[in-house]
Amino acid sequence: MINTSPSASIPLKGNFLGIETSCDETSIAVISGGKLTANLVSSQDFHADFGGVIPELSSRAHLQIIIPLLNDALKKSGLALKEFDAVCATAGPGLIGALLVGLTFAKGLSYSLKKLFIPVNHIEGHIYSGFLMEEKPEFPYLVLVVSGGHTLLLLVNSFEKIIKLGSTVDDAAGEAFDKAAKMLGLKYPGGPEIQKHAQNGNPERIKFPVADLKGEYDFSFSGLKTSLLRYLQKYFGSTKDSVHKNLNQHELADIAASFEHAVIKALMQKTEKAVKNYDVKSISLVGGVAANRKLRNAFQELSVKHNKKLVIPALEYCSDNGAMIAFRGAKLFELGKRFSLDYSPYPGLLPDHFS
Ligand code: KG4
Ligand code: ZN
Numbered sequence: 001m002i003n004t005s006p007s008a009s010i011p012l013k014g015n016f017l018g019i020e021t022s023c024d025e026t027s028i029a030v031i032s033g034g035k036l037t038a039n040l041v042s043s044q045d046f047h048a049d050f051g052g053v054i055p056e057l058s059s060r061a062h063l064q065i066i067i068p069l070l071n072d073a074l075k076k077s078g079l080a081l082k083e084f085d086a087v088c089a090t091a092g093p094g095l096i097g098a099l100l101v102g103l104t105f106a107k108g109l110s111y112s113l114k115k116l117f118i119p120v121n122h123i124e125g126h127i128y129s130g131f132l133m134e135e136k137p138e139f140p141y142l143v144l145v146v147s148g149g150h151t152l153l154l155l156v157n158s159f160e161k162i163i164k165l166g167s168t169v170d171d172a173a174g175e176a177f178d179k180a181a182k183m184l185g186l187k188y189p190g191g192p193e194i195q196k197h198a199q200n201g202n203p204e205r206i207k208f209p210v211a212d213l214k215g216e217y218d219f220s221f222s223g224l225k226t227s228l229l230r231y232l233q234k235y236f237g238s239t240k241d242s243v244h245k246n247l248n249q250h251e252l253a254d255i256a257a258s259f260e261h262a263v264i265k266a267l268m269q270k271t272e273k274a275v276k277n278y279d280v281k282s283i284s285l286v287g288g289v290a291a292n293r294k295l296r297n298a299f300q301e302l303s304v305k306h307n308k309k310l311v312i313p314a315l316e317y318c319s320d321n322g323a324m325i326a327f328r329g330a331k332l333f334e335l336g337k338r339f340s341l342d343y344s345p346y347p348g349l350l351p352d353h354f355s
Contacts, residue, residue, distance in 0.1 A: 088329020
């Protein structure tokens with residue numbers, strides 16, 4: 001279990017509980033007295049044995065850990081349940097069974113404690129996760145959301161207005177890393193594995209294609225994935241076993257580095273185009289893939305080149321966490337948004353979510 005060290009100041013009044021169970025991390029966080037006082041994350045590492053997240057096992061694991069995790073978070077923050085102003089939980093997008101565990105738990109708590117219940121959109125949690133840092137984004141800002149399920153380029157005008165500039169038309173960036181890792185015989189989640197092997201590789205060795213789509217700010221990663229498959233079939237055989245047997249560490253490093261390079265190039269091309277065309281104050285990189293070191297460096301260079309403030313959350317706020325859910329929920333509370341206990345979880349992004 002990961003626990004976040006004392007955090008930056010978060011200018012919010014009140015006490016908020018944040019519950020995240022959208023996929024394979026159970027996380028409970030507390031924001032209290034303008035600080036994040038707990039952010040406990042329990043990762044379901046056992047999915048690695050299956051090469052991906054098994055939804056039913058995920059729901060069961062959330063169920064098992066959620067109450068002990070809550071008790072630990074309360075102990076850590078020194079608050080009693082009755083002291084909270086609202087209970088915030090991820091409502092979607094995510095695995096429906098996993099979402100149901102956290103959302104129903106939050107509803108039960110809020111009903112029994114007579115406290116407000118605030119459903120939070122997971123992607124909005126990521127979008128505003130930069131506010132958990134000491135140096136916060138300034139509106140309007142451009143944010144690239146890169147996770148296992150989503151790749152979105154957004155213009156964030158305020159805590160109430162987000163405009164979608166582009167998104168992936170097929171696989172998400174994280175999904176591309178996960179699928180590539182699987183083809184290379186590496187374990188799940190694939191992003192950190194590809195990053196690790198890419199460290200010693202030559203990113204220029206293989207020229208994987210970078211899609212240029214009609215949609216000005218859209219992304220596509222399925223062609224890249226297919227071209228990796230073709231490359232492996234051509235040089236290392238057509239079965240997983242033959243790839244595994246014939247691929248040495250040196251070649252693996254070059255393939256991983258070249259693949260990582262192509263994903264980052266695709267992400268940066270569209271992001272830079274948006275930085276040029278929109279007059280933003282800050283740029284931000286969020287979501288699980290934002291943990292990628294070379295992508296973080298590319299954003300650093302972009303921010304210097306275009307003289308923009310850069311906010312990339314610390315690693316513990318890039319992967320799924322309750323802190324971002326508590327923050328977004330607390331903001332919705334502050335904005336006067338109120339929700340009924342009838343609110344249902346949703347597996348995908350709502351069609352009208354971003355204008
Ligand atoms: O946001 P997240 O924790 O969960 C979702 O909401 O999807 O993102 C998980 C994704 C996975 O696809 C994982 O492979 C990727 O983030 N990821 C990375 C790195 N660390 C995690 N991708 C590239 N480089 C990394 N260092
Ligand atoms: Zn996420």
